[in-house]
Amino acid sequence: MTQTRNPLARAGIYAVLVLFTIYNVLPFCWTILNSLKLPKDANSRTPRFIFQPTGEHYADLWLNMRPEDFAPYGLALLLVVFALVVIVFYANRLPAPNALIYAGVAVAGLALLLGLPRVVNTAEFYDYLVNSVIVTLGTLLISLSFGALAGYGLARYRHVISVVILVLALAFRSLPSLALVLPFYYLGQLSGLYDTHILLILCLVAVNQPFTIWMLRSFFMEIPREIEEAAMIDGAGRLRSFVSVIVPIMGPGIITTGLFTLLLAYNDFLLARILTQINWTLPVGIAQWTGGEDPGHITLAAAGSVSVTLPILVVIIFFQKYLIRGLASGAVKG
Amino acid sequence: MPRRTFAFFVAPSLIIMLALMTLPLLASVVLGMHYITFRNLDAPLWVGWQNYEQALADREFWDSLEFTLVFIAATVPTRIVLGLIFALLLDQIKRFRGAFIAAALVPFVMTPVVGTLIFRDMFDRGGPYWYWMQQLFDYRLFMDSTTVPLLIIFHNIWTATPFAMIVLFAGLQTLPQESLEAAKVDGASWLRQLWHVAIPHLRSLFVFIALISIMDAYRVFDSVFVLTQQNSIYDAETIMYYNFQVALTFGRLGKANAMSVLTVIGIFVVLIPFLVMTYREQVEEV
Numbered sequence: 001m002t003q004t005r006n007p008l009a010r011a012g013i014y015a016v017l018v019l020f021t022i023y024n025v026l027p028f029c030w031t032i033l034n035s036l037k038l039p040k041d042a043n044s045r046t047p048r049f050i051f052q053p054t055g056e057h058y059a060d061l062w063l064n065m066r067p068e069d070f071a072p073y074g075l076a077l078l079l080v081v082f083a084l085v086v087i088v089f090y091a092n093r094l095p096a097p098n099a100l101i102y103a104g105v106a107v108a109g110l111a112l113l114l115g116l117p118r119v120v121n122t123a124e125f126y127d128y129l130v131n132s133v134i135v136t137l138g139t140l141l142i143s144l145s146f147g148a149l150a151g152y153g154l155a156r157y158r159h160v161i162s163v164v165i166l167v168l169a170l171a172f173r174s175l176p177s178l179a180l181v182l183p184f185y186y187l188g189q190l191s192g193l194y195d196t197h198i199l200l201i202l203c204l205v206a207v208n209q210p211f212t213i214w215m216l217r218s219f220f221m222e223i224p225r226e227i228e229e230a231a232m233i234d235g236a237g238r239l240r241s242f243v244s245v246i247v248p249i250m251g252p253g254i255i256t257t258g259l260f261t262l263l264l265a266y267n268d269f270l271l272a273r274i275l276t277q278i279n280w281t282l283p284v285g286i287a288q289w290t291g292g293e294d295p296g297h298i299t300l301a302a303a304g305s306v307s308v309t310l311p312i313l314v315v316i317i318f319f320q321k322y323l324i325r326g327l328a329s330g331a332v333k334g
Numbered sequence: 335m336p337r338r339t340f341a342f343f344v345a346p347s348l349i350i351m352l353a354l355m356t357l358p359l360l361a362s363v364v365l366g367m368h369y370i371t372f373r374n375l376d377a378p379l380w381v382g383w384q385n386y387e388q389a390l391a392d393r394e395f396w397d398s399l400e401f402t403l404v405f406i407a408a409t410v411p412t413r414i415v416l417g418l419i420f421a422l423l424l425d426q427i428k429r430f431r432g433a434f435i436a437a438a439l440v441p442f443v444m445t446p447v448v449g450t451l452i453f454r455d456m457f458d459r460g461g462p463y464w465y466w467m468q469q470l471f472d473y474r475l476f477m478d479s480t481t482v483p484l485l486i487i488f489h490n491i492w493t494a495t496p497f498a499m500i501v502l503f504a505g506l507q508t509l510p511q512e513s514l515e516a517a518k519v520d521g522a523s524w525l526r527q528l529w530h531v532a533i534p535h536l537r538s539l540f541v542f543i544a545l546i547s548i549m550d551a552y553r554v555f556d557s558v559f560v561l562t563q564q565n566s567i568y569d570a571e572t573i574m575y576y577n578f579q580v581a582l583t584f585g586r587l588g589k590a591n592a593m594s595v596l597t598v599i600g601i602f603v604v605l606i607p608f609l610v611m612t613y614r615e616q617v618e619e620v
Contacts, residue, residue: 155345
């Protein structure tokens with residue numbers, strides 16, 4: 001639409017948008033400040049923006065040992081993580097195939113995450129992180145592979161039955177998850193699966209599946225049929241041509257769908273709260289500070305909040321354009 | 335694609351949805367007909383429709399439904415209107431667009447439990463918003479049964495406006511250029527362009543946002559859990575939260591199952607027109 005040329009109006013527009021941005025990010029910035037304050041500054045009756053910073057709350061949150069003792073391990077950890085990031089960045093110039101390098105880095109990262117508590121005395125919060133990572137990756141893996149198969153089938157099979165399945169999925173999308181999780185809780189208690197990763201992953205996959213197939217289907221619809229028909233004429237079967245021809249060009253679609261799945265699994269609170277007892281994920285771990293009146297809780301909860309939010313913000317900002325494309329496509333209908 | 339290949343592709347997903355969604359739902363109906371607490375998990379007592387009758391006669395159930403409806407009525411239109419306003423503002427500029435959008439993603443992607451905790455700290459004693467309200471309006475915010483429900487509503491608007499904004503902004507970028515050019519040639523003002531070209535074009539997106547928002551607002555839970563601090567003095571229970579309390583705080587699993595079946599029926603009644611609409615839309619394309 002016509003853009004205004006009036007300089008006063010333009011200044012006004014920018015001013016409103018800057019205020020909107022402050023309103024969006026100020027609470028998180030305030031929490032970062034709180035996480036670095038001494039309890040006396042954090043509990044002050046007037047907000048303090050200038051204070052003597054301390055990192056002790058992060059040490060309390062993550063470690064069961066003195067920060068000084070952790071320092072050498074921490075340095076080594078930073079170096080390894082940095083090396084992994086460099087490898088991912090320059091994957092194109094290395095002599096091995098990219099997929100192999102990414103897989104190697106992923107395995108190394110996971111090994112590092114799971115192995116660290118054997119070397120360093122980590123606190124409970126670290127266990128929540130490990131649980132969150134396992135549950136999120138498990139959900140992503142199952143959800144995307146099942147969803148991609150179904151999304152492809154639904155995009156290519158033009159028949160009323162496809163529509164019935166899609167509408168059924170949309171109805172499932174609207175279910176309050178409590179209606180599903182209570183029977184899961186009951187059956188989990190009886191079968192002994194309660195408080196295991198697998199039960200939580202299955203539940204998250206189920207809740208997420210309707211959305212996944214809707215979104216992936218809309219991406220598959222954009223791919224012309226001729227591409228896999230050419231592969232099939234060359235003698236590849238349906239599944240072969242799907243895996244070797246369609247999936248590689250679906251990269252952006254899978255990343256976009258994966259991001260929404262990641263947000264759902266990582267951010268979930270209700271399912272994890274009901275289906276776990278000790279094997280908490282990060283949101284459940286954070287929620288323990290919600291009712292606290294103890295003055296020390298503000299700073300610890302702030303350090304926890306920043307620790308939970310930073311990884312997801314880094315991922316989202318890195319893949320921002322995929323997320324926005326997904327929102328923009330309106331395919332989020334599912 | 336032959337039918338058998340289709341079945342092969344769709345089977346894993348369909349099985350998981352049927353096994354992990356339909357079966358639990360049916361199990362809910364049956365469990366709702368039993369008296370179950372933590373003590374008799376393995377020996378539920380058959381009570382027939384008693385739980386359903388109790389849930390329907392439960393005052394707090396209706397109170398929580400009422401607050402949920404107030405919550406939907408307050409948040410869904412607000413986020414669409416605010417989303418449209420900010421989308422139109424973004425549409426007016428070129429520079430820093432990406433930065434404004436990236437910042438708006440922060441409350442949207444943040445873990446809801448964490449986001450609510452952070453939001454509460456801003457309004458708690460000594461937080462910036464608390465302090466500025468006191469300085470500017472001489473108003474001391476105190477967490478009570480008026481302010482906590484308001485904060486729950488306000489928090490939802492804070493996190494959900496960016497979603498509406500990004501969807502509508504993307505919609506504004508795909509306006510039909512011919513009609514827009516024609517309007518400009520005719521000398522139509524910005525307001526007329528908005529009313530006669532943009533709004534009709536965005537209509538399907540409004541429906542889409544409303545649909546998603548109603549579904550999500552109906553089951554709001556995390557922010558209630560954090561802002562009420564699991565304390566019932568604030569009168570801010572939503573239907574999901576009250577249902578959760580009946581299950582885990584009061585330990586009445588049978589009654590909780592009956593309640594969740596009732597809430598599922600409630601949302602389906604609202605959604606049936608949308609589902610029928612989607613079915614018609616999609617069948618036309620086949």
